[in-house]
Amino acid sequence: MIEQVTVTPIAPPPAVPRASTWAAELRATFTLAWPLVIAQLAQNALTTTDVIMTGWLGPEFLAAGTLASTFLMPFLVGGMGIVGAVAPLVAQARGARDIKAVRRVVRQGMWASIVIAALLVPILWQIKPIFAALGQNPDTTLMAEQYIQIGVWMLFPALAIIALRSLLSAFDSTRIILLITIGGVLFNALVNYALIFGNFGFPRLELRGSAVATVLTNLLMFGLMLTYVLRHRRFKRFNIMIRFWKPDWPRFREIFRIGTPIGLTVLSEVGLFTAAALLMGLLGTDEIAAHAVALQCASMAFMVPLGLGTAATVRVGVAYGRKDAEGVRKAGWTAFALGTGFMTLTCILFLTAGPLIVSWFLDPRSPANANALGLAATFLVVAGFFQIVDGAQVVAAHALRGLSDTKVPMIMAIIGYWFIGLPIAYVLGLVLDWRGVGIWLGLAAGLGIVAVVLVARFAMRKRLGLMAGLG
Structure with a gap:
């Protein structure tokens, strides 16, 4: 249980209605989650747009963009995980009807965003010597470095967006998140098309153009979201920018105490996929390109349980804040059922329509793409098998x-991904020479282990003392 900072509530918001039945909880979760799910899909479409358009340049550009993204992504999602602590803390504050706590948590979440981004930028600039030490292709590494030199600046707005999204989600204002994200997707596609290929009179920047588009898109989305929070009557009362520079060290530390394990948990999973991409890089350009396509498809499907997981954090957090044990139970298992149910459908889709899906990313009419297309379709079959456990683990982690x-799930994730999944991927892929299929089987094994353990932990939450003080 987190340390509670005593604050006298001022003009407390109305109490959150309790979901008295499973049907009521299902409606509440679905109402909260569906804009988040579509927003997550739209957010993923930002990356998908980059993958598709760089793929149009050729496999070598797609390979370089993939290596750049897989290097950037662990740092980005690790930072997002830390700032993501704002979501449960604001939800708990809402459940306790503590408006001052809401303001202070969000403000310190913005502080955390700035600090994390400032620390990560100089690390990411070292991509060239790091990739050289890992034995990556020098030409591909040089192209990846060109992307990273520009793309790192998206960290500042991207992390700050998480703090604002956490506030909006905790107060059920998820439709505006959806609208802003869709606007970002359209803007990103337009700028990508202009700068990657030199359309509309702009210079042809290729991968650099994709990086510029990513930075501008995140700046736009952050500006729109901040404007909404500052001007909408429901959120103006929080005054999150008033005395912005005034520190609140207890809450700043609380964000890092709760958020650092979240960040490390997410980082361990994304890092597993990054390591898989680096292993693919030892196999060849076609394997990297095929991995990028299959991973993008799996990531798109993953956005649905991820959105449901965010809803689970809010619903469970609000119930926990108002000391409603039954509400915690209903919120967690409802989100779990929705998440695994959807992933069952995507499993069937990947198993039956893999070749058609991957043809959207690489031109099947080009003989140069034939090997990459075949590999991508094969990888997608393996991805289909781990869809269900992937959905289960992300919803269970968010409910917790x-x-x-957050600390114990972090340890479980590190063990499952790095001490089980990655060794299996290495042995099957490189030692036994199963190549890309072996690497993807290792990913599936890691996800499966973590899913079983986290779902069991949520099921045993009372016995493990996670519900102390609740009925």
Whole structure:
């Protein structure tokens, strides 16, 4: 249980209605989650647009863009995980009807965003010596470095967006998140098309153009979201920018105490996929390109349980804040059922329509793409098999975050991904020479282990003392 900072509530918001039945909880979760799910899909479409358009340049550009993205992504999602602690803390504050806590948590979340981004930029600039030490292709590494030199600046707005999204989600204002994200997707596609290929009179920047588009898109989305929070009557009362530079060290530390394990948990999973991409890089350009396509498809499907997981954090966190044990139970298992149910459908889709799906990313009419297309379709079959456990683990992890339970899930994730999944991927892929299929089987094994353990932990939450003080 988190340490509570005593604050006298001022003009407390109305109490959140309790979901008295499973049907009521299903409606509440779905109402909260569907804009988040579509927003997550739209957010993923930002990356998908980059993958598709760089793929149009050729496999070598797609390979370089993939290596750049897989290097950037662990740092980005790790930072997002830390700032993501704002979500359960604001949800708990809402459940306790503590308006001052809401303002202070969000403000310190913005502080955390600035600090994390400032620390990560100089690290990411070292991509060239790092990739050289890892034995990556020098030409591909040089192209990846060109992307990173520009793309790193998206960290500042991207992390700050998470703090604002956490506030909006905790107060059920998810439709505006959806609208802003869709606007970002359209803007990103337009700028990508202009700068990657030199259309509309702009210079042809290729991968650099994709990086510029990513930075501008995140700046636009952050500006729109901040404007909404500052001007909408429901959120103006929080005054999150008033005395912005005034420190609140207890809450700043609380964000890092709760958020650092979240960040490391997410980082361990994304890092597993980054390591897989680096292993693919040892196999060849076609393997990297095929991995990029299959991973993008799996990531798109993953956005649905991820959105449901965010809803689970909010619903569980609010119930926890108002000391409603039954509400915690209903919120967690409802999101779990929705998440695994959807992933069952995507599993069937990947198994039956893999070749058609991958043809959207690489031109099947080009003989140069034939090998990459075949590999991508094969990888997608393996991805289909781990869809269900992937959905289960992300919803369970988010439900536990609503209880501020982050340290033990972090340890479980690190063990499952790095001490089980990655060794299996290495042995099957490189030692036994199963190549890309072996690497993807290792990913599936890691996800499966973590899913079983986290779902069991949520099921045993009372016995493990995660519900202390609740009925």
